Amino acid sequence: MSLTLSVLIALLTAFCGSLVAQDNPFFSTPTTPYQTPPFDRIKIEHYLPAFQEGMRLHKAEIDVIVQNPNPATFDNTIAAYDRSGQMLTNVAGVFFSLMSTMADSQRQELAGQITPLLTAHNDDIKFNEKFVARVKSVYDRRTSMKLTTEQLYLLENMYRGFVHDGSLLDEAQKGRLREINRDHAMLTLKFRENVLTETNNSYIVIDNQADLAGLPANIVALGAEAAEEMHLTGKWVFTTQKPSMIPFLQYAASRPLRQALYTAYFMRGDRDNDHDNKAILQKIFTLREERARLLGFATPASFTLDERMAKTPEAVDQFLRRVWTPALNRAKTEVSDMQAIIDAEKGGFKLASWDWWYYAEKLRHAKYDLDDSELRPYFTLDNVRKGAFTLAQKLYGITFAERSDIPVYHPEVKVYEVKDSDGHLLGLLYTDFFPRASKRNGAWSGSFRDAYYKDGRRVIPFATLVCNFTKPTAGAPSLLSIEEVQTLFHEFGHALNSIFANNTYHTGFVPQDAVELPSQIMENWALEPDMLKLYARHYQTGAVIPTTLVDKLKNSNMFNQGFDAVEYLAACFLDMAWHTLDKAVDVNVTQFEQNTLTSIGLIPEILPRYRSTYFTHIHGGYEAGYYSYYWAEVLDADAFAAFKDTSLFDKKTATSFRKNILEKLGTEDAMTLYKRFRGREPQVEPFLKRHGLM
């Protein structure tokens, strides 16, 4: 079927181009309200021809830029490039959004065809020497050009992108870069495969029922199921996958078995067997060092951080150390709390890393117990969504009104018009809340179109908010867990960022460590008592959530925070240590890891969240970037403190947040924007307080 389809599409495109173009909705301006994507008319066979035509047009536009006989200027090169590729952007915006929400086999097949075409297309631009030379020529004269802040930021980031991609290297260097990238891709793939194999091969088998002591019935049942799958009927298997391992470590009374399972976990990739990752790590980091030097940077960390809000390895190190000391102190208190339990039980041993979850669970039960099923009735999906809309209205004066005449890609999708306090339209929001087979897991916010200015008028964005919440049943509405409530507020924050965006240009550059500020800040309001009063009502009685429950909820957020922070930060230090090395080839992996952890004073009761030999994040998008989770949290806690210091719905603070952050992120240096909002650099204290670390 799929083969037939692609052949058919190829034939149609080759011989019936004009015929296809006629009824292909991507080839003309939509007649829908606000020119939204005409989902009712888009068919799967429309995409490939639209992508091909989009790439052809884009290439022609680049040719015009390159062949311009006049010297390169901001407008004839940078702005012209920013304006180019509109058709391609339109079709890609729809296609890739639906790849996450409507990914049936036809669409997946098509993505497999389109992705290499797009990669080749982008490479043609990146390595078009005449084009890159024009960009560089504008960049070199940037200080004498009287550019606006936004123009300068766009230019510098565009140029930086070419530097990072190696577009400015000579032929021999480009050749070497290609080799490095190829070998690096192979090695990181091998690294990940090894982690997967090691994870699958690391488990414990229990054949004596007495060894299950302490485990709840549902966890025992999971162990039996896992054994069944391995043809070990009548036994129980617990694996090093976290959903299997964590409950076992939490509840299993057998200390030797906890030790066996946790050791199986933390020795993955470090067993000197066929799947050992130590030599691979040395090779990976040696290549990263060479790549960084080739592109003009001292270390892989300085290469990566060049594009981040933190900017330098030193700034990251300073940041980590500010949080580290209070976290470590808190963790030491947690150790003594747990040791006290062990001693009271006459255990006669010292707490070890494999004991942590077991005694932490005892502490949690005694001090922080909270039942999820008590909370859910107060959080129907509809109330939570309305709560988020109400919050945005209180802060920014904006309103949401459902439109039923705008085409959608699935019957469960709803579209809202978002209007400013003066009634003018800011953008559209598409919500899509329930799981289905063709939708990927998790929650996210994206867009079919981003905001920009055309002929002096703002083109409105079409933002999306996608989740996977439990569907309502005949008897009960969709009732959300606290995590899901926070997820909705979080993704809604991303969506607000898109809806308020006030970019002049299409291209925005938001650093990876700043991108979560608009979303994470929204989570703060979700559980504030004054906010809960506005939306958290029992779906049967209509009663507002009781204060006792809210207090319990706040209290439970303080549980085990020293441990969480320390295991996370230790992994951050490890990430930075690897990426600031300059001779990985000489390193003994085990010794290097041990030295790094000793130098920060890590206690033996806690291991880093990931040890080097299975730290997959730093080989898949978080290279010298694992710190950014807390970086973003420090930003959102500090930003939210500006509201707490005035009032929860303070209009003046909200307006400043909107004007400086939500409207401008991506158009100016993120730290400059933040300082304009807050009047100073971010401080860690609100974050530490939130986590009970001070």
Ligand SMILES: [Zn+2]
């Ligand atoms: Zn997010």
